[in-house]
Amino acid sequence: MGGFDDHVAMMGDWMPPNPSPRAFFSAAWGDDISSRSILESPAENKTDDKDWMRIGGASDQLTKSNPFADQKMSSRGGLLERMAARAGFNAPRLNTESIRPADLLLDPDVRSPYLTIPPGLSPTSLLESPVFLANSLVQPSPTTGKIPFAPGSSSRSSTLITESSDKSRNFFEDISSSSFAFKPIAESSPSLFFGAASKQSFPSIEVSVQPENTLHCQSAEPAKVQSQSAEHSPPPDDQQDEDADQRGGGDTMAGGGAPSDDGYNWRKYGQKQVKGSEYPRSYYKCTHPNCPVKKKVERSHEGHITEIIYKGAHNHPKPPPNRRSVIGSSNLTTEMQLDTADQAGTQIGADGDPMWTIMQKETAGGSHDWRNGNLEVGGEFNGPNSLQGQIGAHFESGDAVDGCSTFTNEEDEDDRGTHGSESLGYDGEGDESDSKRRFVMHLSIFYKIKPGLFSVLLQKKERRD
DNA sequence: AGCCTTTGACCAGCG
């Protein structure tokens, strides 16, 4: 239960910054929306962390570029973490903040419940979701595990620059006319990885996108959450994550850094308050002998992980799962992170060039700073390695489309890894109508928009095309 | 006993 409630609460926090559906649609339909794509934002990526790859949103970046960042910053943590912790993936946050037009802010209507977009949910993700995308897209992704990163993959630069893929489109205009108030968004913070990934062969960047909804769902389905749900009562979400984190149980692994997080064992070797970051940063090393992988984790005071950055690649297989099973939900997280780490590191590891991968970042307040959010639209699918593909994969696993249940079940996927090769429901191209229906459903679910409305919009769109 | 966390100190890079 708490999950849902939290979710709501969270929503409230970051509501303002809701991701723009427009972007979402744009991506989906590829309309030509003149407006700049959400992704457009220049590379802010301060991710210049040379060797490190960031996966999570970095609050800083967003923050800096985004006027609304402040708000979020104040409230970061929470949801994303939970998600990450439970699901094992991070939900990239939409940059909508930057995107969100003044209108939205001003216009109360915009906040209509129907328009709310779940935090952490990236429309792109949805789009990328296996359900919508051909499996082919997802499959090749390293994330999916089908394609190992090429060791040599260049990417040394950890910086992910976001390039918008120019997918902006106008679908929303239509929508706007209909009933939505979505408007073009001005800027979008660059998506760290996605852009970069797409442009560069960013091997390890892996972002798992998961809609909060999923989380909610999990809450809804205690059975799957198992121990976690059982464990906590209070703020189930937080608590559990935190607990887990603390001892490494949580997938939040970041924090706990313990073993189960991503499947690897980590030892914390330092913690420091980083300037510019409101939360302390913890440094972890993979405990496996000779394994160069490190990770930096920022977590809120509550223990929520706001960001995880992996560096290097594991040169060894995952240790046998221990708590993971117990932890249950964390599996996903684990997987994801794992994959992330692996992949990210993998490349690195090969040449010894460390790369940091930003795994996730979340705003405690509920505002999720997924700089990644940009991901949402990342643009086109760039290939197997593309983040999107990865995302899709993750999303897949976490895909809430059909219901939360999907997500929870993910536990089983542990072994399969983050991969998302299996498509949740996408039947293939042939089933266009079907896919559309699903799409609508997705939208309605994630965006909480009435399905009927989406259908109408969709039809309208089609006619136009 | 082993492993991990905590935490202050140290070191290196940068302006």
Add this chain to the structure above:
DNA sequence: TCGCTGGTCAAAGGC
């Protein structure tokens, strides 16, 4: 050269 900052080391303590 100095100060700042991020990253790492290593001793102490806990589980």
